[in-house]
Amino acid sequence: MVLTKQKVFRFTFTHFFAILSSVMFIVTVILTFKLLTNDHCNCPRKETVIQYVAKPKHYINKGYESNHRLAVLVPYRNRFEELMEFAPYVHDFLNEQKINHDIFILNQVDNYRFNRASLINVGYLETKSNYDYIAMHDVDLLPLNKNLSYTYPYQPFHIAAPHLHPRYHYNKFIGGILLINRGHFGLVNGLSNKYWGWGLEDDEFYVRLKDANLNITRPDNISTGMNDTFKHIHSKDRKRDTVKCFNQREVTRRRDRQTGLHDVNYKILSYKSMTIGSAPLTVINIQLICDRSITPWCNCSEDKTDKRKS
Structure with missing residues (x-):
């Protein structure tokens, strides 16, 4: 060819x-x-940035000389205005004390009544492998006195003590802000899971601590008092869920020896890495699961007989 x-x-x-x-x-x-x-892109950054992540991101301040890590556990639902004020304030407060810390927002996303105790149980289980102690911290309570210490507690340390809290002053009160180390929280099996709606879960936890012979300590040598130690940012027009239905009133006034860390029932739907101002957060979206044979009052709309206010 x-x-x-x-x-x-x-x-x-x-x-x-x-x-x-x-x-x-x-x-x-x-x-x-x-x-x-x-x-x-040189676009201006917004103050609040949300990024979806598969697992929680840890923001521990590795430059701080501390052998202990704190997980700040914040039970949460629909409190965005409070959260916007809470997060940067508490983050800066802890940084001033050089506390190695991360803040976890425990966001309840199911349709049941709010369950603060179960959310804290979930937060503990999700963080215990990386942290030495937790702060059970309300989103609407800010510490004002710089001498309120968040250092590692060798005994449960109730920062929002009755003689300092702006609203609750009875001796057995341990709500608001409580520090407890990982070992002690596991020892008492966490909190009861029976408290759907507002109130009493802290009182039951107080009995658990006492039954375990743990000594609840509180701040001393604090010069401020009930009116200027904390800032309570709970809006007056926000109503608390104090409804009692089914046999809730009777059951939740007794020590719970059945439920706790070992049987809290939940699903983690997602994690979000979020920054508010200078404060990095991990938002854990939690779906709690209610066993209606044990706590039918997780949804009071099904009870037609008794919806009295406590």
Whole structure:
């Protein structure tokens, strides 16, 4: 077979064009990938940034000389205004004390009544492998006195003591802000899971601590008092869920020896990494699961007989 000059030229040009096209394709892919993996936008950053993540991200301040890590556990539902004030304030407060800490917002996303105790149980189980102690911390209570210490507690340490809290002053009160180390919280099997709605879960936890012969300590040498030690940012128009239905009133006034860390029933729907001002947070979206044969008052709308206020 005899190849003419015209055929040779056509064959060479075709192969050259094919090679050139392949090279251009490879270069285009490389440049596109590079552009996608580099942020060239100088757009202004918003103060609040939310990023979805698969697992909680830990923001421990590794520069602080401390052998103990604190997980601040904040039971939460629909309190965004309070959270916007709480997060940067508490983060800065703890940084001033050089406390190695992370803040976890325990966001209840199911349709049951709010269950503060179960949310804290979940928060403990999700963080205990990385933290030495927890702060059971209300989102609407801010410490004002710089001498209120968040250091590691060798005994349960009730920061929001009755003689300092702006609203609750009875001796057995341990709500608001309580520090407890990992070992002691596990020892008492966490909190009861029977407290759907507002109130009494802290009183039951007080009995658990006493039954375990743990000594509840409180701040001393604090010069401020009930009116200027804490800032309570709970809005007056926000109603508490104090309804009692079924046999809730009777059951929740007794020591619970059945429920706790070992049987809290829940699903983690997602984690979110979130920053408010200077404060990095981990939001854990939690779906609590109610066993209506044990606590039918997780949903009082089904009870038609008794919805009295406590």
